[in-house]
Amino acid sequence: MVTAAAARTETPLAVGTDLSIRGVSHAFALDGKTLPVLQDISLDVAPGSFVALLGPSGCGKSTLLRLVAGLDRPRRGELLGDGEPIVGPDPSRVVVFQDPTLYPWRTVEGNVRLGLEARGLVKTHYDRVGAALRLVGLDRFASAYPHQLSGGMAQRAALARALVNDPRLLIMDEPLGKLDQLTRMTMQSEIVSLWRNAGFTALLVTHDVEEALLMAERVVVMTERPARIAAVLEVEKPYPRHRNDPDLVALRQRALELLGLGATW
Amino acid sequence: MSTIVDDRTGVGLAEFTDEDSAPRVGLRWRSALPPLAWLVLAGITTWWPSPQEWPRTEEFVALASTVAAVLALLAVLGPWLGVFGARVRHAEPWLIALAVIATVWELVTAKLAWLPVPFFMPPQAILEVYLDEGGKLAECVFYSGLLLVKGFAIGALVGFAYGVALGWSPRASYWGHPILRFVGPVPATAWLPFAFFAFPSSASAGVFLVALATGVPVAVLTWSGVASVNSAYYDIARTLGASERFLVGKVAIPAAMPHVFVGLFMGLAGAFAVLVVAEMMGVKAGLGWYLQWAQGWGAYSNMYAALAVLALLCSGAISLLFAVRDRLLAWQKGMLRW
Ligand SMILES: Nc1ncnc2c1ncn2[C@@H]1O[C@H](COP(=O)(O)OP(=O)(O)O)[C@@H](O)[C@H]1O
Ligand SMILES: [Mg+2]
Numbered sequence: 001m002v003t004a005a006a007a008r009t010e011t012p013l014a015v016g017t018d019l020s021i022r023g024v025s026h027a028f029a030l031d032g033k034t035l036p037v038l039q040d041i042s043l044d045v046a047p048g049s050f051v052a053l054l055g056p057s058g059c060g061k062s063t064l065l066r067l068v069a070g071l072d073r074p075r076r077g078e079l080l081g082d083g084e085p086i087v088g089p090d091p092s093r094v095v096v097f098q099d100p101t102l103y104p105w106r107t108v109e110g111n112v113r114l115g116l117e118a119r120g121l122v123k124t125h126y127d128r129v130g131a132a133l134r135l136v137g138l139d140r141f142a143s144a145y146p147h148q149l150s151g152g153m154a155q156r157a158a159l160a161r162a163l164v165n166d167p168r169l170l171i172m173d174e175p176l177g178k179l180d181q182l183t184r185m186t187m188q189s190e191i192v193s194l195w196r197n198a199g200f201t202a203l204l205v206t207h208d209v210e211e212a213l214l215m216a217e218r219v220v221v222m223t224e225r226p227a228r229i230a231a232v233l234e235v236e237k238p239y240p241r242h243r244n245d246p247d248l249v250a251l252r253q254r255a256l257e258l259l260g261l262g263a264t265w
Numbered sequence: 266m267s268t269i270v271d272d273r274t275g276v277g278l279a280e281f282t283d284e285d286s287a288p289r290v291g292l293r294w295r296s297a298l299p300p301l302a303w304l305v306l307a308g309i310t311t312w313w314p315s316p317q318e319w320p321r322t323e324e325f326v327a328l329a330s331t332v333a334a335v336l337a338l339l340a341v342l343g344p345w346l347g348v349f350g351a352r353v354r355h356a357e358p359w360l361i362a363l364a365v366i367a368t369v370w371e372l373v374t375a376k377l378a379w380l381p382v383p384f385f386m387p388p389q390a391i392l393e394v395y396l397d398e399g400g401k402l403a404e405c406v407f408y409s410g411l412l413l414v415k416g417f418a419i420g421a422l423v424g425f426a427y428g429v430a431l432g433w434s435p436r437a438s439y440w441g442h443p444i445l446r447f448v449g450p451v452p453a454t455a456w457l458p459f460a461f462f463a464f465p466s467s468a469s470a471g472v473f474l475v476a477l478a479t480g481v482p483v484a485v486l487t488w489s490g491v492a493s494v495n496s497a498y499y500d501i502a503r504t505l506g507a508s509e510r511f512l513v514g515k516v517a518i519p520a521a522m523p524h525v526f527v528g529l530f531m532g533l534a535g536a537f538a539v540l541v542v543a544e545m546m547g548v549k550a551g552l553g554w555y556l557q558w559a560q561g562w563g564a565y566s567n568m569y570a571a572l573a574v575l576a577l578l579c580s581g582a583i584s585l586l587f588a589v590r591d592r593l594l595a596w597q598k599g600m601l602r603w
Contacts, residue, residue: 066500069504070504071500089503089504089506090504090506091504091505091506093504094505095500095501097497097500097501101495101497101498101501103519104596104597105520105594105596106519106596114501114502114505115505115506118505118506118507118508118511119505119506145596146596147596161501161505165505165506
């Protein structure tokens with residue numbers, strides 16, 4: 001029997017979701033008033049590409065990701081995954097949130113197998129749990145409980161929980177935001193190499209300019225709330241990238257200007 | 266692994282972490298105190314003259330002497346008994362205290378007769394109850410235990426299901442919430458008159474009352490547990506392809522378990538209260554009934570003896586529930602140990 005994982009290694013680049021966001025606007029009702037959060041966002045994300053959303057805190061990045069994941073529906077506009085409207089969550093689109101949100105009553109292994117369990121695939125695809133744990137370097141902590149993990153380890157476990165499902169679109173909402181500088185730099189390059197090996201489409205939200213430029217092929221800079229797309233920066237640099245690369249430094253200056261910080265930095 | 270170390274007494278298990286080495290705790294003079302204390306109790310009971318003859322005094326002396334002998338043996342063998350020996354050493358202050366309490370008790374009742382006689386009696390009178398009426402008391406424990414187990418199990422299961430339904434389904438909440446709000450605050454004992462004529466037997470009425478006392482707090486706490494589950498847990502599961510059934514069974518319920526156990530503890534306490542009252546009022550069996558009967562006949566030593574057994578039963582049930590919780594909720598940190 002050919003497993004999905006085996007089939008994928010033969011055709012590594014065909015599995016990413018083709019994501020299309022068309023004229024999406026969204027708002028929340030807050031104290032009887034409407035709070036506009038997203039305003040006419042249109043964006044095409046090619047299959048297998050890595051796109052970063054960069055914007056000030058509170059502008060609506062997480063809101064947009066929830067729409068992409070199918071956890072919420074937009075007030076206006078539509079989102080398409082491979083041409084099909086996104087109307088609800090789907091295991092091919094997996095989210096890694098800023099907080100690892102591991103289930104505290106399950107061990108690391110129990111958390112990682114969650115997606116397989118939810119879809120009744122534990123028996124047939126159990127080998128993926130071990131593989132995902134090895135991938136993030138947590139195989140020795142399989143039987144630990146979340147409260148026994150450090151912040152970085154917990155976030156790795158959350159990443160393994162996402163990867164076990166063999167996602168076609170990996171949605172990451174500031175996944176490294178709460179980690180210390182060293183762990184963060186390590187995980188930035190780990191996520192990039194995971195993406196390069198697996199071929200999924202990656203959508204990363206961050207408010208860290210450098211992180212966006214180091215990891216993504218395209219950086220979408222957003223405005224203050226209600227968020228619009230201010231500019232899309234193409235980062236045509238091969239991996240691994242170096243943070244002191246003069247082209248990246250120039251792009252960083254441009255991004256900071258777009259975010260309204262050009263003069264201070 | 267648990268370590269039993271007491272800072273105040275300095276008695277601990279720490280010295281026994283590696284058991285293969287020769288014992289490092291030699292004979293301690295302090296270990297001689299508990300057997301001595303029990304020997305003093307036996308001696309005073311035998312040789313101090315009593316103004317009144319109390320039956321079963323010899324048996325009581327024999328019991329105290331046996332305890333003294335066993336404790337003396339443990340004191341000598343202690344260093345070779347490993348963890349068990351350390352446990353005994355940890356219990357030494359309590360073993361002494363118990364003997365002192367029993368001696369004072371013996372003195373103020375049998376020997377000096379300072380306390381009024383029908384209401385207060387020496388320890389041998391309690392022993393007399395256990396020796397003469399042990400079978401009857403055991404029967405009462407059986408009936409009380411049966412009523413408790415049946416009522417608690419039914420109440421816990423129904424309350425849990427009710428709480429999950431209330432926390433999960435808006436429709437169940439629409440109909441179930443007003444009922445719980447209206448019926449819940451009524452003390453279970455208020456249903457007593459109703460239960461005894463509405464149910465075919467007093468035993469089934471007792472089960473109903475205990476189940477009611479258990480079910481209400483379990484339902485309320487389960488409901489609040491399910492309702493307060495971090496919504497991010499659901500988001501995670503939904504993006505991973507979870508069905509509604511999975512969300513209830515594998516997310517909502519496990520996340521609510523700490524609340525459920527608070528409800529179970531409250532329910533168990535309520536169950537004890539209503540159990541005793543139900544047995545006193547109509548069930549005609551069990552420890553509550555025995556207490557009532559003993560009080561009616563002025564058999565005060567029987568009453569104290571039954572109270573002690575009731576205390577054992579209740580604290581045993583609570584300990585059992587704690588043990589279950591410690592197993593199921595081992596993932597929680599900073600849990601209260603019973
Ligand atoms: N469920 C909600 N109800 C009301 N307001 C919300 C809700 N979620 C987010 N918001 C508001 O929408 C704005 C954007 O939030 P978010 O998308 O989380 O920002 P970001 O991720 O860019 O920091 C914030 O002002 C926030 O208060
Ligand atoms: Mg956010």
